[in-house]
Amino acid sequence: MEKPRKIGVFDSGVGGESVAKAIKKQLPEHDIIYVSDNKNVPYGSKTQAELKKLVMPIMQTLSRHVDVIVIACNTVSTLLVKEIRQEISTPIIALEPMVKPAAEQTKSGVVAVCATPATLGSERYQWLKQAYAKGVEVLEPDCSNWSQMIEANSIQKEHIHEQITTVCEKGADVIVLGCTHYHWIENIINEEAAGRAIVLQPEQPAIKQLNRVLAQLD
Numbered sequence: 001m002e003k004p005r006k007i008g009v010f011d012s013g014v015g016g017e018s019v020a021k022a023i024k025k026q027l028p029e030h031d032i033i034y035v036s037d038n039k040n041v042p043y044g045s046k047t048q049a050e051l052k053k054l055v056m057p058i059m060q061t062l063s064r065h066v067d068v069i070v071i072a073c074n075t076v077s078t079l080l081v082k083e084i085r086q087e088i089s090t091p092i093i094a095l096e097p098m099v100k101p102a103a104e105q106t107k108s109g110v111v112a113v114c115a116t117p118a119t120l121g122s123e124r125y126q127w128l129k130q131a132y133a134k135g136v137e138v139l140e141p142d143c144s145n146w147s148q149m150i151e152a153n154s155i156q157k158e159h160i161h162e163q164i165t166t167v168c169e170k171g172a173d174v175i176v177l178g179c180t181h182y183h184w185i186e187n188i189i190n191e192e193a194a195g196r197a198i199v200l201q202p203e204q205p206a207i208k209q210l211n212r213v214l215a216q217l218d
């Protein structure tokens with residue numbers, strides 16, 4: 001059995017809780033410290049400069065209390081992970097949209113990435129598409145109000161249905177959940193996409209990476 005460690009999991013709101021839950025289930029010997037920025041959620045409509053001001057102090061404090069940090073927020077990962085890594089030395093696992101696996105798994109050559117406006121507009125996300133999805137059509141449905149909808153626990157099934165049906169009709173056979181809030185509506189998206197598209201989300205790859213990092217700690 002591994003030595004118990006402190007794992008910090010961070011998100012703007014409830015999104016990362018799904019990730020923390022999955023980690024706790026698979027690695028029950030470790031302590032999870034979940035931190036969210038409920039006062040400032042949603043992050044997905046904020047600029048990089050606004051996010052930097054909010055997130056850096058949280059990361060600095062968290063890094064003093066944990067052995068490893070999981071940034072369970074695609075928005076923070078895609079906009080800020082470079083700067084965060086420069087400022088803190090705690091190992092970081094950063095969840096970001098699974099563009100590469102989606103491009104590898106599509107048979108139709110069309111994939112859809114559901115993410116916040118900030119993630120979709122980030123340089124890192126543009127880079128992921130350039131690097132891994134050349135020749136693949138990447139659809140980006142409008143999910144701009146999804147994290148608020150999930151925070152408020154008022155799920156508009158109609159809107160989700162509309163977005164998912166549209167991307168499936170355009171030929172997408174892989175749908176990426178590029179925001180951890182959407183993990184809470186994974187079942188709804190899976191039902192809508194059934195038989196037409198598979199749904200990818202990063203919990204399992206993140207836990208694999210977390211295991212590797214934990215094994216390297218002394």
Ligand code: DGL
Nearest residue numbers: 015042043044074075180
């Ligand atoms: N859950 C976050 C993400 O993965 C942020 C959502 C938000 O605050 O808008 O992007």
